[in-house]
Amino acid sequence: MRLLEKLGHKREENNLMYCDNSSTIQLSKHSVFHGKSKHIDVKFHFLRDLVNEGIVKLKYCNTQNQIADIMTKPLKKEQFIRLRGMLGLMSAREIS
Structure with missing residues (x-):
């Protein structure tokens, strides 16, 4: 995303990412932490920040698709x- 901006491509809307894990989508929207989510990988926190900044939008996609x-x-x-x-x-x- 930032690479495209450096190449002169302006982002006009959210980048849509399809995800087959509804828990990931819920955790990215709500930063409520509990015992099951306190040891989440750094990659998740990076994704949550992108969602909160409006850079990325996560949409549920069935595993078969x-x-x-x-x-x-x-x-x-x-x-x-x-x-x-x-x-x-x-x-x-x-x-x-």
Whole structure:
């Protein structure tokens, strides 16, 4: 985000990030701390600050529709093909 600003790209609205963890979204909106959240990683606090500053907006996304999983998790073939399609990609066989 800051890199884009240095390159001359002005941000006109929040950067939307899809998240499949509703607890993360709730904790980012409400800075209420309790026993279960007191040892949260520094990355979470950075994200919460971005949400509070209006730079990032978190939106819930069902785990089955989390496109980032194709890059980060081993998936069953059917799920891989579905997420690949959501990215707008095709297999080499489909092109020929």
